[in-house]
Amino acid sequence: MSAVRTLSPPAADEARRQTALDAYGVVDTVPEQAYDDIVRLAVTLCDVPAAAISLIDHERQWFKAQIGLNTRETPRAEAICDQAIRNPGTTLVIDDLAQSGLPASSLRIDGDPLRFYAGVPLLSPDGQPLGAVCVLDSKPRTLTQGQREGLEVLARQTQHLLELRRYAMEQRRLLSEREAFAQRLEDAHADLQRRNALLQHSATHDALTGLLNRAALAQLRDNPDAMRQLQQSPYTLMLLDVDHFKDVNDRHGHLLGDRALRAVADAVAASIRERDIAVRYGGEEFLILLPDTRLASAVQVAERIRNRIALAPLPFSLTVSIGLASGEPTRDWSEQVFDRADQALYRAKATGRNRVVVDDTPLHHG
Numbered sequence: 001m002s003a004v005r006t007l008s009p010p011a012a013d014e015a016r017r018q019t020a021l022d023a024y025g026v027v028d029t030v031p032e033q034a035y036d037d038i039v040r041l042a043v044t045l046c047d048v049p050a051a052a053i054s055l056i057d058h059e060r061q062w063f064k065a066q067i068g069l070n071t072r073e074t075p076r077a078e079a080i081c082d083q084a085i086r087n088p089g090t091t092l093v094i095d096d097l098a099q100s101g102l103p104a105s106s107l108r109i110d111g112d113p114l115r116f117y118a119g120v121p122l123l124s125p126d127g128q129p130l131g132a133v134c135v136l137d138s139k140p141r142t143l144t145q146g147q148r149e150g151l152e153v154l155a156r157q158t159q160h161l162l163e164l165r166r167y168a169m170e171q172r173r174l175l176s177e178r179e180a181f182a183q184r185l186e187d188a189h190a191d192l193q194r195r196n197a198l199l200q201h202s203a204t205h206d207a208l209t210g211l212l213n214r215a216a217l218a219q220l221r222d223n224p225d226a227m228r229q230l231q232q233s234p235y236t237l238m239l240l241d242v243d244h245f246k247d248v249n250d251r252h253g254h255l256l257g258d259r260a261l262r263a264v265a266d267a268v269a270a271s272i273r274e275r276d277i278a279v280r281y282g283g284e285e286f287l288i289l290l291p292d293t294r295l296a297s298a299v300q301v302a303e304r305i306r307n308r309i310a311l312a313p314l315p316f317s318l319t320v321s322i323g324l325a326s327g328e329p330t331r332d333w334s335e336q337v338f339d340r341a342d343q344a345l346y347r348a349k350a351t352g353r354n355r356v357v358v359d360d361t362p363l364h365h366g
């Protein structure tokens with residue numbers, strides 16, 4: 001046996017070559033009919049017992065397809081295909097390996113060592129050698145010109161198969177990138193909607209009590225559903241003001257004052273229906289609009305609120321004054337009814353606070 005010829009390529013080239021091979025994602029994949037057909041054709045064409053499509057991967061050669069061999073991979077150091085790819089444009093034919101000085105291969109054909117090798121390098125489109133399509137025999141032999149050319153055709157067909165594979169992989173990658181991008185877009189859209197909803201909520205709600213704020217009340221006029229409801233049936237407007245709230249703040253501090261305001265809001269929210277509208281109208285003033293509600297029912301609601309506030313779990317007693325006025329559906333509903341409720345509230349304050357006072361102004365019709 002002659003000395004081993006070592007022809008290691010420069011490291012930078014080898015890194016490029018390996019990167020080119022990796023781009024196909026073909027090494028260690030399952031056998032495929034198209035590649036198996038090529039080695040079958042090679043065997044028939046060259047009248048040999050063995051053929052392979054060999055890929056040179058790091059420190060081994062791996063067979064994508066093979067016929068007549070005893071393994072699917074060998075160490076690279078003994079791969080004759082690794083010699084073939086050193087001259088990428090040339091078919092390597094070794095009539096008798098025993099005379100060639102190449103390292104002995106562990107490959108066997110029917111138990112016999114290799115004697116004959118012919119391999120056509122497989123190249124990436126930019127010329128990086130990937131492996132070889134090779135035919136092998138356990139006897140020394142030669143190839144005819146026709147067989148050589150036929151083997152080269154099979155190598156070109158193998159390259160086409162590899163390119164198709166890379167193209168399909170690239171398409172899948174682009175598709176999943178597009179899907180990931182679409183998903184990100186969808187997430188961003190949902191996030192924007194969430195932020196918008198939060199923004200809309202904080203623009204129309206009072207941060208301390210969670211009730212609607214004055215801006216939301218102003219928007220009510222632009223809400224056709226709410227307006228239709230108010231214009232269809234009698235409604236009642238309630239104005240609620242906490243009694244001596246300045247004293248609460250002065251005696252117990254602003255934090256407890258805030259807690260008292262939240263207790264008022266909770267009592268209001270717990271006493272009204274879902275379609276009623278509760279607004280923190282000013283510092284310690286609340287406006288409650290009760291659609292489809294006549295004065296008598298509204299008084300009951302107001303008393304419920306007043307009683308709940310009296311029972312609120314606070315370290316001091318808290319009372320409220322409430323003024324009520326109801327309105328028949330008219331075009332200038334708000335100002336008139338608001339003024340009447342305000343006057344009722346004023347009377348509630350003036351007559352001793354902690355009470356519900358009803359507007360007694362005769363209603364204007366027509």
Ligand SMILES: Nc1nc2c(ncn2[C@@H]2O[C@H](COP(=O)(O)OP(=O)(O)OP(=O)(O)O)[C@@H](O)[C@H]2O)c(=O)[nH]1
Pocket residue numbers: 208241242243244245246247249253254255256257258261282283284349353
């Ligand atoms: N803690 C707290 N106090 C507030 C808030 N908004 C307004 N106030 C206070 O509410 C008090 C309202 O006082 P006034 O308008 O004099 O009325 P009042 O003391 O309740 O007296 P009457 O309404 O006549 O019974 C003021 O001291 C405000 O500083 C708030 O968000 N938190």
